[in-house]
Amino acid sequence: MIHALRYLGWPLLVGLLVALLIIQRYPHWVGLENKPEYTLQQAPLPTGPQQGPYSYATAVSGAAPAVANLYTTKVIDKPQQPLAKDDPLFQRFFGDSLPRQRRMESSLGSAVIMSPEGYLLTNNHVTANAEQIVVALRDGRETLARVIGSDPETDLAVLKIDLTDLPVITLGRSDSIRVGDVTLAIGNPFGVGQTVTMGIISATGRNQLGLNTYEDFIQTDAAINRGNSGGALVDATGHLIGINTAIISESGGSQGIGFAIPVKLAMEVMKAIIEHGQVIRGWLGVEVQSLTQELAESFGQAGRPGIVVAGVYRDGPAERAGLRPGDLILSIDGIQSSNGRNSMNQVARTRPGDKIDIDILRNGKPLTLTAEVGMRPPVENRPNK
Template sequence: MPMNTNAPEQIMTPGRRLRCRVLLLSLLFILSPASGMAAEAAGGRIATLADTAQAFHAVAQQVKPAVVYIHVRKQMERDSSDAAADEFFNDPSVQRFFGDTETDRKKDSDARNTSYGHGSGFIINAGGTILTNAHVIDRATEITVRLVDGREFAAEVIGKDGKSDVALIKIDADKLPVLPLGDSSSLRVGDWALAIGSPFEMIQTVTAGIISATGRSSVGISEYEDFIQTDAAINPGNSGGPLVDIRGRAIGINTAFLTQTGGYMGIGFAIPINMAKVIAERLQKNGRMTRAWLGIGIKDLAPDKLRTLQLSRQFASAALVSTIDAASPAASSALRLGDVIVAMDDVPIAGAADLRNRIALSDPGSRITLLCYRDGRQFPLSITLGEK
């Protein structure tokens, strides 16, 4: 076939050649096995995210039925000005100017001295026993618990422990959903954690994060501190609700958050469930918290002094005995001021706060063994604990 001489001439300039090469390379990339691998990898990542989302959904659905909303009516503390006001308005010479009755005045006085609060909790047995924070129900004159199905019950206080901020309450109900309790000693930094509760009265709110740290003490929230730190959002109203792991087991009681603005800043604290379980058992049994007592004052040993002891690597922390109470179990033992304690019952301690908590949670009357250092010598010391 003769060539069409009228057809436009195809001139391949350097720029045109470059564009053609780029187009060709792009097509080769799209059709290459590497491109398919990248798409496959992206699909795998999306599937992983979908699996994570599904896991969160499954945990939320499993846990939420056992989480409750707690509404509390509280008696406010009266001060001298309240007493002076009552005395003034109860004066017959003053009452005649207002024309109200004694009942009206009592209602007004009650209203002035009543406040309301709210928080969260979770059911730990089918008979209606609920774990929450002591500060949620502090000074309560009336406690109302609302279940996930909307039913409301009056609650009574079984016991509370302000020193750890743990409380146990009960409602008259049965066959309730129960939240299983996990093991907070097995937590690792980076583990997933979900917080469930009623922040700002937003009932059944679920937030997710990770375990940021464990064994937090000296936070200034309670007397006995061993907090789990999390970045799962905790806000006012979350108090008393559960912190759960990815398997839907309670690993802590959400208690407080650190803030400079009044709102969430990514630092929340939960009481470890292993501590809460011991306290709940004693509250259930005695109606109050009983603690074992050794009768010593202790403080963390400075790192430079710890190094001079040339301890085994397994002992990364130690507690220095700074005081010994008179007529205490410690005073009756061979323990001395200046002794350094590195382990209790063959388990290394994580510092003074850890030792203090472990002693307190031991059974009163039980016998413990402390591993001590004195004058370059290591020795075990067995002591029977008293009760505080």
């Protein structure tokens, strides 16, 4: 008996180990639950019905009537022979009296009806130098619009039409939007008529794009094409959150990178234009650049925030205050200066005539200068440095 157990013991033991390995590797073969080798955190099961939107028709029906199509015409005056001005033969016979060609050029755009009094917001680049602006409403009415004022530095313009019973957009809150929120772009792309496209908020606070002087764009992947400029960017409830302005595209068509001016900024510009005919901004008359690592080391200020004065406008507020090129601005009115754009926007929000303290570092020595903020002149009237 003992001899038989010794003879059969090893095969039985090996068979038992093999069975355990098979059960562990393929538990479902014997009816056991297959447990994964990793742990996943699962969301809890919903306790009620799902509340996802299946249509944005209500939002569109509320916002779309307040978005108008714009048709602008402008006179283009240019030489009949584009190269004539550089041709000595033409210059010899015609001098400065070269034959010129005048023609009308049409362009498309969109605008948003902001008030029942007939004020509309659109882009400055849509209406700039326009001889005539025709506004076509969704209800079929058409009328001529006049430009109340424009602000090239934010690319906004305010129009006025004289019609009654105007549909008006409902304002949203551009300062509370989140990346991932659904957006709808309404406009007149390529002149095909009013069109609605859908996307999400891709980013907020986009700047340094080289599009405008003051940039604080909402980025969206809702399709924006030529003709959408000046149209409405609305949220999922149909409330206005931005004015469609530009796209980044190598082909000229929509590639999912569109930009809109936040409605909060647009309303500030519109209010200033209606009340004053222009946007009144504070101005120091200074050009600055951010403090790079190399510049910080040259100033002996590695790791310290600041902005460098790159240029000072002649007889401007900064020059009168004693600011010089090469100065390192540490703070303006107690607010740390770590970004040139943010600091200049801070100055722009200051009322002209107010005085501000500027803490600087000059030749390694700290100084505090006091400047009286001036009024920012129009771009075409900007003084020389």
